[in-house]
Amino acid sequence: QVQPVESGGGLVQAGASLRLSCAASGGTFSSYAMAWFRQAPGKEHEFVAAISRSGIVTRVADCVKERFTISRDNGKNMVFLQMNSLKPEDTAVYYCAADRLSVGASRRAEEYDYWGQGTQVTVSS
Numbered sequence: 001q002v003q004p005v006e007s008g009g010g011l012v013q014a015g016a017s018l019r020l021s022c023a024a025s026g027g028t029f030s031s032y033a034m035a036w037f038r039q040a041p042g043k044e045h046e047f048v049a050a051i052s053r054s055g056i057v058t059r060v061a062d063c064v065k066e067r068f069t070i071s072r073d074n075g076k077n078m079v080f081l082q083m084n085s086l087k088p089e090d091t092a093v094y095y096c097a098a099d100r101l102s103v104g105a106s107r108r109a110e111e112y113d114y115w116g117q118g119t120q121v122t123v124s125s
Helices: none
Strands: 003-007 010-013 018-025 033-039 046-051 058-060 068-073 078-083 092-099 119-124
Touching: 003 092, 018 033, 018 092, 018 119, 033 068, 033 078, 046 068, 046 078, 058 068
Parallel strands: 010 119
Antiparallel strands: 003 018, 018 078, 033 046, 033 092, 046 058, 068 078, 092 119
16 A cells, blocks of 8 residues: 655745645555645645546646646656645645545545645745
């Protein structure tokens, strides 16, 4: 089974960019669809972006569509979330998740089997 580990979070000012990385070990990475979710204090998990096994299919939440991009490098067992023009409302813990069954890129958290510990992103105004 794959184990995702996130990195790249931090404290930035509004308008800045961050690139989150997720390294996945312990499984055949290219067999997993991958996704990013986030959770802000007092709120539920929120879908951010997902990418299919091959990387051909991507989905991005409407609220970040013009600013965030998901990508993956199957040769390096990594998935990335490029976040541009960050806003204070993007402040959350960002989680990387792996889905071993779906052939597409699901938005549903319950479809994902393996989750990382999360990385904090804080955007100041």
